[in-house]
Amino acid sequence: MSLRPLQTYQGSCHCGAVSFRIQTDFPELTTCDCSICRRKNALMVKVHESAFELLSGQEALVEYQFHTMTAHHYFCGTCGIYPFHRKRVTPDYYGVNVFCLEEFDPEGIPVRATVGAGMV
Template sequence: MTRPEARYEGSCHCGAVRFAITTDFPELTTCDCSICRRKNALMVKVHESKFELLSDTDGLQEYQFHTHTARHFFCRTCGIYPFHRKRVTPDFLGINVFCLEDFEPDGIPVRATVGKGMA
């Protein structure tokens, strides 16, 4: 069930990293790669034109591994993962929907993506 396109704001736990997205939530995704399994996030894919970082970049810590293409971002203070720049589609971000304010994922289809086998 797609929702009407709307703007949502989100943040890490301590609020040092704040952002906004515009989406209609066509689907949510999980991933089985080594980092996604450990952070257990539920993500929505958003084009970079529909993403706005509301805080400065000082609060962000970047982590890359394997091919060093995907860019995973974490809060320097509380360690929460709010979003990452995707590996296969680098003009899109994966947004951790559990960081969005006043958002419940109920009724949105969830697709499991295969990341573990990516070379």
């Protein structure tokens, strides 16, 4: 259980076409060793869909799916930045790239490495 208070952050892609807001207590951050996560090198926070709000840019989002076609990875079609994805194992959650959050410092938050490469 996290001892951090619930916080609200706004985030966006690089060009600002896609913007969103999340609420989380940042219990942990995760990395993943699957083929796409290794390449994008994102640091993620898991956020329930009720704590995620897309503010702008629905039309700018490009979706990418692979393997089981279950997870939905979203990228900005203008600048190519990966801000979030709908998770495969828990589809009612988003994995949010914390490097897209405004004024966010991951210092002191535990990072857990997840195993995605071995998922079948």
